[in-house]
Amino acid sequence: MDIDGFWVLIEESGRAAKTKKKRLAWLDAHLRERTAEEIVDFQMWLDVVQTQAATWELWGAYFAVFGMGSDDGFEYFRRWLQGLGRETFERVVADPDSLIEVPELLRLLARKGCRWTNEEWPEFEQLSYVAWDPYKAMTGLEIEHLFSQVGARGVATNSSELRGEQWTIDSWDDMRHRFPRIARYWEGRSDKGGSK
Template sequence: MDVDEFWDLIERSGRETDTREARVAWLVDELSQRPVEEIIDYDIWWTTTRDRGCTIDLYAAYWFVFQKGSLNGFEYFVNWLVGLGRDTFEAVADCPDRLIELPQVLHLLKPKDLYAKRRPRNPERMSEDRPEFESLAYVASDAYEQVTGKDPTGLSEAVHARRASGGFPLIPALGSVPHGEQWDFDDEQELARRLPRIARYRDQR
């Protein structure tokens, strides 16, 4: 499996299903019909793709746009970003400031009208809209377990044996933090320099 096939699976899963649960099941089913080597390939591309999004500037963009700072939440946010497809992911990974221009993000940030606030909120719909997608990370391990009947640890070992590694999970105590030069998020000038679109959005909010 090459990178184009990896992205084809990610994007087809979004087109073929209506919910996140169904999307994960679709991907697991697709991978379960393939040789173990392809499951390993998929996980390697997943790992290297997410690692590309594990940067301090993208973490800052997540922090300022969604007003969240959890490192676990950031990991699940990067999963969600991958789930939006190759073009979207690569555009934001290359320039995190573009996050504020995504239609999917603008929809989430749009003020709700007074009537909408009074209506009962649908927990399922809220879950589907949330810019985090934790379970997308478990696709390869679930497929590996189904095909081999073995613990997914074997998948992790196979991935590492091929020198694929990623930044997640982030564990500050062990020195694991987003890639890139660390900077003070309270520094207004640095924010404006690194993320000018997001800085303007924050000032107007």
Template sequence: MNVESFWELMETCRRQSEGRDARLAWLRDELSRRSQVEIVEFQLRLDQVTRQAFHWDLVAAAERIFGGRCSDDDFDYFGLWMVGLGGEIFERAVLDPDALADAPEVLALAGRSWRDWGEDWPGWELLDYVASEAYGSVTGDPDPCGEAFYAVVRAQRGEHVGSRGLAGERWNVRDEAEATCRLPRLSVMFPLSDDS
């Protein structure tokens, strides 16, 4: 599975059903129909794609959307959520994080308190486990942690994986002048309050 076929699969998943749980179920079923090799390749592509989002400017965009706070875990899950937005939106956001302002899912969050986001929450942790679950289904491995699956993924990945460090330069999303310059639309859509 190359990156193009990964995005095709994610786009098909996106069109299949509403809601992340239904999309995960569809993706799990679809991966379970594929070979073990393809399932591992899906995880490798997912890891490869999400690493593209490891940039301080996207951290700042996530912080802005989250009201000024974004933990490391929140950002990891935010990157997975961005994958769920589709290849076009994801790739535009990697190049220009303020382009997230065009995503309908981001527009739906604007003007609402994060306490009211519910199922619209901009994080999709469970996407990171769907290949492991499919692999367990195909192999009959009952291990809920997927240790055998992740051992195969690590072996396939090898030592050629770049650092999980963030690219670019960290900046303060609370500096309104800089935020307005770097993230003009997201800054308007997600104003920070003094208690954020």
């Protein structure tokens, strides 16, 4: 499975199932139809793509949009971005300020004063684990073997190290300078970020 095949599976799961739980079941079923090597490929691309989004700039955009953040939350948010498909994912990674233009996010933010359900919240932690059961069922091996196979290809699994220049948002002016579109969105609103 190459990177294109990986994205086809991710995007087809989104068209076939509208909830996270159903998407995971769809991916599980389709991965069980693949070879063990293809399941390793899928896990590898899942981790490669996740690492592409592990940047300080995207972290800043995430914090600017939600007004809060944690290492785990940012990891699960990046999985959610993957779940939106290749075009959206690559656009936001290349231009983190464009995060505020993602329709799925705008629909949530427009519900001022509303609490988001776990299904709606822009995190998709379980996507990290979707290849585990199919791999174990196919090979009879423990998950550590899957990780070692991915690692043998030179890919680190679940790397949380961020790339780029480290910085923090110290002020509203700093955010406006770095993320003008996100700042314009929030200007004039009394709430400065999402609510879980």
